[in-house]
Amino acid sequence: MATQELQVEDRARGGWFASLVDRPEWLGPLMIGPAVLYIVLLVGLPFFLALYYSLTDITAGSRTLGFVGLRHFTDIIGTTKFQTALKNTFIFAVGSQVVVIVLASILALAMQRDFRGKWLVRFLILLPWVAPISLGTIGWLWIFDSVYSVINWTLEALGLITQDTWPMWLGKPYLAMISVVGVHVWRLLPLATVILLAGLSSIPQDIHDAAQVDGASFWRHLVQITLPLIRPIMLVATLFGVVFAFTDMIVIFVLTRGGPYDTTQVLATLAFFTGIQGGDLGEGAAIAVFLFPLLLAVAVVFLRVARRSEVV
């Protein structure tokens, strides 16, 4: 009796806040509210602003903005600059993702085994993902240097090229695209590999044992057992890779700035050069908005995977 009175008194003294915090139906929203508010203000709001800006004639200096409807979209769609950027975005993203998934599968299968020095190998393989991308990419800028490229030096020493056939990695359109895709593969390979490794190690050992007992060959084992079992996780790895590849501008910004002659320009870099460096926020926003349908598609697939795996 006495303690109960004390508690009531306590609660009254603590005021409305204490009583609010004691109730789970209030405490939950109270704890999660600030984070949600922050995200709404700093992701949600700018996102809608991006959509809104793309319909206006806003520039970096202007104090007023006029509504121009879909003019930016109709304007940019016709330009070769935009069409090239759109095409390059797909080449860059799809190209690097296909290579990443193939290489990551091979590497993950090799890393699945135990061997001496595995932790060191793992550390070295993870480096490109973990180190700041802009800095890792500068390493490549030096490796691809037009005069002092170590690749070219090696190729020449092996007698494969001469000074006349010296490849200008970042100076020729096709080579430049191959180079930026290659560097992007380099950067995303570790992530895909560790995700696939997590998938591989989640397969119960009995399944492998059963296949062994049945005398399945290496390839049959791989194609009919291992690959189907890691398909969902492969999808996850691909989804992240696609998002990072479609929206990335760092590798291209550091290596080529979209050059030579815009042949490696992608939507993200074009949006930057138009909107930020050029000051035409409206048109820049319109270019960036083209990334949105893609992200939406990825989100939908992701939700599906998340839901399905919950049921299983």
Added chain:
Amino acid sequence: MAAGTRLRRAAGHGGHWSVIGVFTLFSAFPFYWMLITTFKRTGDLMKRGNNPFIYNEPPTLENLRVLFFDTLYVRWLGNTLLVGVLVVVITLLLAVPAGYALARLTGRWGEQLGIGIFLTYLVPPTLLFIPMSRVIGDLGLQDSLWSLVLVYPSFTVPFCTWLLMGFFKAIPPDLEEAAMIDGESRLGAFVKIVIPISVAGILTVVIFTLTLVMQEFVYALTFISSVSQFTVSVGVPTFLVRGDVYFWGSLMAGCFIASVPVAVLYNFFVDRFIAGFTVGAIK
């Protein structure tokens, strides 16, 4: 027969090691190359025909001296650290309670909300940086490190909330329930029981937040224009690469020093990070 098997196994071993070797070379070579270049004299680097794999002239510390004393590199490291610490504080204040609420208090709608929050991590800076630059300008934060402190939690909070949610879910609820029977409030149990045993999870979040801040490039490039306000990831590629004369030795030193220690730190926590990425796709 036995010899054949042994031969095949040896070939398998060789194949395995060559796969591992090629991939390791591919991944690590640029960093090895940074390290080699760091100690090379400019004359050695800039002489065509010199074998780039060896030191044709004796190694030097000159490049490091230039980097640390003739550029703003140390300032950039300091800026990055300052932003990193502040962003860590904001991220923890927002993500720890949010992660706990999602793990325990919100039920079905909380789960949906959790996935929603995680998905915002996928909204890229390249979609948001244009309106952001205007908002930052209107707030008067243009060219100030505070703009980064304000904006960076927009990608650290979603991912860290998601990570912490997984972490809190793994703690048995009995612990808090026992404390609550003893008269603690839910909040009291969270602060006195759950947080102390979650130090590992919180530490993981701290490391990730720091590495994400260290890696961020697009916002810093967009908001900051004064050399003295750069972070490392932007200062090195924009300022040190500007112009026709590249100081490759100092440049590579700057890249190596800012990359590898972070990588070592991160490596200890990478499994948790992957667990966050793979969500429910594996059991």
